[in-house]
Amino acid sequence: MRVHHALALIPAAALLAAPWIADRPTRLFGIPFLLAWTVGAVLLTSATMWLIHRLDAGTHEDES
């Protein structure tokens, strides 16, 4: 585990905390805010894991 791996905690928190912070009557593009939030959290997950993988480049002995 390296320091930048902690970045993964951000999307994980966004996913787990979704019902506590995003359950509001507001809409985003006509979509309920909680649903829009979960979609955003998924996109953030993908982007974060991509970034971690980029920062990891060359450190794994098993790449090929």
Added chain:
Amino acid sequence: VTIALAIIALSFIAALALGFSAGRGKERTLESWSVGGRGFGTLFMFLLMAGEIYTTFTFLGGSGWAYGKGAPAFYIICYGSLAYITSYWLLPAIWRYAKEQKIFTQAEFMARKYDSVALGVLVAVVGVVAMIPYLVLQLKGLGLIVSEASNGAVSSGAAIWAGTIGLVAYVMVSGIHGSALTALVKDVMILVVVVALGLWLPWHLHGGMGPMFDAVELAKPGFLALPERGLSASWFSSTVLLTALGLYMWPQNFASAFSARNADTLRRNATFMPLYQLVLLFVFFIGFAAIVAVPGLEGADVDLALLRVVKQTLPGWVVGTVGAAGVLTALVPGSMILMAAATVLADTVYRTATGERDAQKIARIAKGLVPVVAGVALWFTFRGGSTIVALLLMGYSFVTQLFPAALLSLGRVRFSALSVGVGICVGVGIVSWTTLTGMTFAQLAPTWPPIITDVNIGILALGGNVCALLLAEVVHRVRA
């Protein structure tokens, strides 16, 4: 109806043909049959994992949840994504050890890691008990889709028989190569169907996304927010956490990691897989569109919401395409489950019981067990009645109990097989007790606030599992 049925039948035959052709020229070893010779690159791994994780339950169940329960359904998007985050570290570590030790199954992985055949058999039994109801669910989903799409012209039972026979045949011939290739067709079809329907239905029926949600709010006030009690925020977060930990503990999902060519393929997968979750957004749109269009479905019938709304608003060839995509979403995970169950029974249970060393014989027995496992699933499908629902609810919680053992096996501190086994037994025991009696935290402590009592009861089982494991380890070390 005839055109819908023709499309479904043609797709089914095409998928089977593809499944059969995939096995040609491949070696007949268990390594090739069960884990594709550990040679799958990023694209095939993505297809394989997406193929088995997104099942009929995702599509019929996902739209059914949106239709019947509303906002709580959104948890489905979250848990998969969380599971993929953990997979970035979990799967490469599992893959590396499995490759070194030439392991094909989750049970064998545990047996080697903890140096205990007894633990291997325990893990095998827990896995198979969880997988059978999951397979039954796929078969029932398949029957439902075909009978619904054909307006009852083909009975659900006939469809299940035809589906199972085709499935057994191509799994025996092609193994995982067949699943991966069929998954390609399935993924493309379901993606096109779900996105097209998810966008078209709200516009066609309501004139847009916003108006559709307004109509849903009008028909069912408060439906788009989490309830204060029951499926509340506490339930949501605890369920996301539990199911995320359980996702890769399903034996077929755990074993799919073995098929990767290298560990980096699995890391790359962790960045792509969350995007596939977005398919669920469109699945939910379909479920919400059905609320106004086909009201009144209740209980288990909510799973029909997707098919009913399509039948009501679209021509036969669309119904057929949706049905065909649905049938494939049952066949692909079904094939993976069949293979994982047959492999674990042959490679772990049979080999341990008989001491058989001949790898070719084990491979033959694994293939021979495919129709046996399918037969058991068929029996439950037709005879299981309501018990299967309880088994199914237990299945996910059962495999989640394997998480502490899997996680600890990758750390530096060595735990004894006995402690891990005690933990699994305690966890599985609590799951069985709470599922069979319908026990919840609300019943255990009725006076406590909902923020605590709405927590998924599965947390109790996992907590009990970990406590028992640690306690047993302390006792073990003191006595040693």
